Amino acid sequence: MVLDSCVFSKLFLQEPDHQEVVELITELSQRNIKVLVPSLFLYEVLSIAAASPFPIKNVYALITQYQSANLEIVELDKNTILKAIDICAHGHKKSGFPSFYDASYHALAISNACQFITADKRHVAKASIFGYVALLSDWRKVFN
């Protein structure tokens, strides 16, 4: 599974779907499911932490602990980058095109034939045609 940085960040942000993320990540950990993220995940999550009152060192400790269990931070290979470029090109002038950042996560999921879980409804609306993407609110359906 591929997790968006906005999903992981909900672990330390007080948002209506905070508990949803706790349950998702607990489930992933208990089932020993590998979670893949592109290297920009680290910078995005830490940037959010830096802008929040939550101690950034604690967030980094959280990420490293997750790495020692099921989280794998990966560099995108050529095929995945090409797929991300492909996703970026697919949009509409009015509604916009997926950003390369969003597409990187999504392409990583496609390359590994797994689901990209995001809370960003806009990206799902723009790129659901490529498959392998689900909204955080639908994560339980992914396991069924």
Added chain:
Amino acid sequence: MVSLIDVNRDDMKTTNQTEQSKVRTTLYLTPENKQGLDRIPRGQKTALMNRAIANALKELDKKENAKQFIEMINQIKPVKMDLSSEEIIRHLRADKEIPSTDLQDNNE
């Protein structure tokens, strides 16, 4: 599955003749594992057993680390931000400045 029952230190040479510290031990194997191991050529069994044990121990470590990670996330007291994480990420990805909430506790 294998179980370790006795360990006696002993220096031996590896099958590829490189010097390496090894430990002589006795293992009780299930009949299935013994049968499977009998198919492996002489000289490769030790390497295979070590690989299998190392992988099994790594998995155990990962399980333990996952348990600790779950404990960590259950102890988190989430903080409020003016924007949702989706909006913050959108700002970041659009290279906009993130309006910070309160940074005073940020470097505890």
